[in-house]
Amino acid sequence: MVRAVSDTHGEILAAAARQFTVSGYRGTSLQDIAREVGCSKATVLYHFANKEALLAELMAPAIGVLRDLDDRLTGQTGSAAQEVAAQGFVDLAVRFRREIAVLRGEFPELLCQPAFAHIQQISDRLRDALAGHSDRPGARIAALVLLAGISEACGEFTDIPDDELRSALLTLVRRAVEPVDAPLPQPPTTEDKDS
Amino acid sequence: MVRAVSDTHGEILAAAARQFTVSGYRGTSLQDIAREVGCSKATVLYHFANKEALLAELMAPAIGVLRDLDDRLTGQTGSAAQEVAAQGFVDLAVRFRREIAVLRGEFPELLCQPAFAHIQQISDRLRDALAGHSDRPGARIAALVLLAGISEACGEFTDIPDDELRSALLTLVRRAVEPVDAPLPQPPTTEDKDS
DNA sequence: TCAGGGTCTGACCGATCGGTCAGGCATGCT
């Protein structure tokens, strides 16, 4: 049973995506993936240097979009930053529901791996933007709850079409985010602290 | 080095709580816990039938409070249900930040274990109540995002005192939940497409 | 003094993990 060239590579990737979504990264063994594809574990490791490389290739598109969003965030302040962060993250979360679901709860350990080195910093900046770069606890708490909640939840709405989920989430975020421009005790001089 | 009677039991429990919080349930080995306590792995398994029993004892108080909340929810409808669910869950999340953080992302697998059999149903009811028992996608999405986000996030605010965190979260939830009694755009005939 | 029970341990078990390696097999170029 010979398959077309490089077909196996894609099959492994697809099987890994499914398994990771169901059982998480650590909960899925290379054996599980090989079994679903119908090849040997050695074959999986022939196509991918190791388990981490498999995850990295799976996540690459989502990470690329996250980087783009991070770029678009630079320079934005106040409610403008909140709106860019909200739209950008909701769109990302909806488009990459499955990929995000893979990381469910395994962020801390996974972020230690070199392939995901700066994700933590990007998501920190994202959270900061969604809080309107405010340091009030209410704003920061709301931002974190929303980011975490959307990441966690969007993978469960597989039955809802992209458009509907996106608009519902965006409505929710706009309603839930703590307004920062509006009737605020004017912060005097320093409102952004990073370079 | 002999320690007081039944002291070890509590030490193991405390060490397990710390390790689980940092590395998750599956990410923590009995060896890790034993090392932190300063005893052997066999000692851990002398005090607890198995790893699952350790987790169950750790979670028992939080689960009890969750059950109480579930009882208080029965019969409540509309915005009353939303308010009871919001107050109850926020309070629970704040009080048991650490315990909830343990389950980070491991809910699906952990819920299969007999000790946590009905947690899934309870949290489903809780979500339903927070959505005001509405079946509109917007309400259900908001409820899930908030519950997941709070569960995920509250463990990270270890520096914020209980009272402050509780009020901030409650404010957020009340702001974010989709109002269900209030001024609804009267749906003429077909505004929802699922059954 | 001795028996018995609570506490604790090292040694060990089978299972599973991610990963390595030599070699089989088909194909295509020279």
Added chain:
DNA sequence: AGCATGCCTGACCGATCGGTCAGACCCTGA
């Protein structure tokens, strides 16, 4: 025909996992 290359595999590796077990140690009460 001979050789190189790409793809794939079974057998194997060391490490680690949760869990078992026989026995050592200590305290207490008869």
